[in-house]
Amino acid sequence: MTVPRLAGTALLLPCRVIAALLPRELRGIHDKVAQGVRISDEDALTLYRTKDLNALGALANLVRERKNGNVATYILNRYINYSNVCLLSCQFCAFGAKKREAHAFEQTIPEIEATVRSALADGITEVHMVGGLHPSLKPEWYLDLLRTLRALDPALHLKCFTAVEVRHLAERVFKRPIRETLETLREAGLGSLTGGGAEIFDPEIRDRICRGKETAEEWAEVHRTWHQLGGRSTCTMLYGHLEGLHHRVDHLRRLRELQDETGGFTGFIPFAFEPAGARPELRHLPHASGYDELRNLAVARLYLDNFDHITAYWISLGLPFASVALSYGVDDLHGTISEEKIFHLAGAQTPQEQTVAALEKAIREAGREPRQRNTHYERIDSTARGRFGGGRAALVS
Ligand code: SF4
Numbered sequence: 001m002t003v004p005r006l007a008g009t010a011l012l013l014p015c016r017v018i019a020a021l022l023p024r025e026l027r028g029i030h031d032k033v034a035q036g037v038r039i040s041d042e043d044a045l046t047l048y049r050t051k052d053l054n055a056l057g058a059l060a061n062l063v064r065e066r067k068n069g070n071v072a073t074y075i076l077n078r079y080i081n082y083s084n085v086c087l088l089s090c091q092f093c094a095f096g097a098k099k100r101e102a103h104a105f106e107q108t109i110p111e112i113e114a115t116v117r118s119a120l121a122d123g124i125t126e127v128h129m130v131g132g133l134h135p136s137l138k139p140e141w142y143l144d145l146l147r148t149l150r151a152l153d154p155a156l157h158l159k160c161f162t163a164v165e166v167r168h169l170a171e172r173v174f175k176r177p178i179r180e181t182l183e184t185l186r187e188a189g190l191g192s193l194t195g196g197g198a199e200i201f202d203p204e205i206r207d208r209i210c211r212g213k214e215t216a217e218e219w220a221e222v223h224r225t226w227h228q229l230g231g232r233s234t235c236t237m238l239y240g241h242l243e244g245l246h247h248r249v250d251h252l253r254r255l256r257e258l259q260d261e262t263g264g265f266t267g268f269i270p271f272a273f274e275p276a277g278a279r280p281e282l283r284h285l286p287h288a289s290g291y292d293e294l295r296n297l298a299v300a301r302l303y304l305d306n307f308d309h310i311t312a313y314w315i316s317l318g319l320p321f322a323s324v325a326l327s328y329g330v331d332d333l334h335g336t337i338s339e340e341k342i343f344h345l346a347g348a349q350t351p352q353e354q355t356v357a358a359l360e361k362a363i364r365e366a367g368r369e370p371r372q373r374n375t376h377y378e379r380i381d382s383t384a385r386g387r388f389g390g391g392r393a394a395l396v397s
Contacts, residue, residue: 018062023052026059029302033062038305041249047299048245053291053328060298060329067308068331072366073373074359075335077126077159078119081342082107082145086132087168090210092199092241094277094346096132103345106134109145116149119338120156126335126375129160130194130342133168142169143188150189157375158189162196163222164214179225186231192375193226195234195269201254202247209241209273209282220258227264232376234311235265239296240272240288248296252303259306266377267309267332270296271316276347293317294328301329309377314362315340318350323362332377333359 015034022030029043039047050056083106086096097104116127127149149158161169170181182190199209201216214222223233237251259265272288288296301310311332312322322333338353356372363370371379 015062018058022055022059023050026050026052026055030059033059033302036305039302041253044249044252044299044303045245047302048248048295050295053295053298056295056298057328060301061327063301063305064310064329064331070367070369071331071371071379072326072363072368073309073332073371073377073379074356074363075126075373075375076122076124076356077128077335078116078122078124078338079340080107080112080115080127080129081105082112082129082131083134083137084132084341084345085134087135088133088164088210088212089279090199090213091279091282092209092238092273093342094274095342099135109141109148112145113148113152116156117152120153122336124156124336125380126157126159128194128335128337129158130162130165130196133165133172137173139169139174139184142173143184146185146189157191159192159194159375160190161185162194163219164197166193166222166226167214167218178222179229182222182226182229182231186229192231192266193223193233195236195265198236198251198255199238200241200243200247201251202243205241205243205247209238216254220254223264224258224262227262232264232266234267234269236268237270237296237300238273239270240292241275241282241285248299249303252300256304256306259304263306265307266375267311268300268304268307269311269313269334270300271313271343272296274316274343274346274348277345290321293321294325297325297330298328314354315343315348315350319354319358319362323366326363326366326368332373333362335359 019027019030025046029039029046032039047056084095084097085099085104085106088096090096146158166178170176170178174181174184198219200206226233235255239248272293275283275285275287297310297312309332310330311334312325312330313334314322315337317325336354340352344352360370374380
């Protein structure tokens with residue numbers, strides 16, 4: 001049985017009404033969700049396998065509205081890629097390059113400083129900065145970069161580096177343990193870690209899509225250490241390539257377990273593999289369908305009961321579809337972003353930035369109330385107005 005237009009209105013309906021409309025295989029899971037009982041890996045597989053997407057969305061919406069009411073958030077942020085030169089050659093990646101390759105680039109610190117200075121005038125509250133595993137940049141370069149950006153505005157949040165970059169910096173650049181490296185980076189201005197590099201944790205799939213990259217355990221160790229130091233971070237999943245549904249559940253389980261342990265993740269951001277820019281062995285794969293993208297978000301919302309926020313990455317989904325996802329467990333549309341390179345080099349056809357007006361329109365069209373947030377998903381009040389139509393702001397919740 002389908003449940004037309006149930007997603008997005010679930011809070012208005014008594015749970016017993018929702019339960020009666022659900023397909024039989026989801027009713028037991030509904031009872032757990034309604035009672036706040038954690039669902040199992042087997043439940044997650046059942047959710048992934050259901051053909052009733054609206055029913056799945058309605059279930060996810062119960063959790064989404066319990067945790068975040070009718071609000072959907074966004075952030076004013078600026079993406080920076082300081083360099084794409086990388087020691088690794090992940091099979092799925094169109095971004096990384098060797099120095100000799102035509103699309104290799106490196107930005108200087110003054111160039112990055114000028115970009116961020118301009119973005120500050122537009123009202124951003126966060127810089128989101130990642131790069132390749134650069135073979136020759138020195139420790140002082142990274143520290144100078146962070147110090148320079150922090151000096152521009154001490155209130156600007158510097159969300160930088162994936163776990164694989166941190167491991168690279170620790171082992172090859174700083175030649176220090178991960179904890180010491182993170183402390184040194186934080187002293188220079190690092191505010192939080194990005195969630196990238198998680199891909200899919202299963203070692204066999206990992207070897208086929210990103211051979212040589214750090215293992216799941218190594219990825220987790222970086223985030224665990226950062227959380228133990230009091231830091232927060234996000235986490236991701238790259239899906240829609242060679243993995244099976246059980247690999248996705250395994251990935252979610254590892255994240256849920258680490259969150260049980262540290263409580264340091266602020267949000268989960270899944271995105272689909274972009275085949276067009278991948279290496280030949282992966283390029284033939286089809287892009288994940290819209291159905292798959294929505295069910296993945298909804299299952300994540302239901303399984304990750306210890307996460308407060310699920311973000312729809314509009315760079316991957318497109319803003320119209322990200323808006324639909326607000327009825328399938330999602331409570332956040334990420335940010336203004338500006339100049340996204342990683343997905344666009346891989347073939348994404350979405351825009352490279354959004355205005356606040358566009359993000360708020362997408363949120364209102366989904367029947368949600370838009371709110372600007374900071375890096376930690378705390379809602380803030382806009383005052384000053386920049387190019388994107390938003391601004392620096394005070395915490396409201
Ligand atoms: S995904 Fe990251 S580590 Fe892998 S090749 Fe691309 S830039 Fe390098």
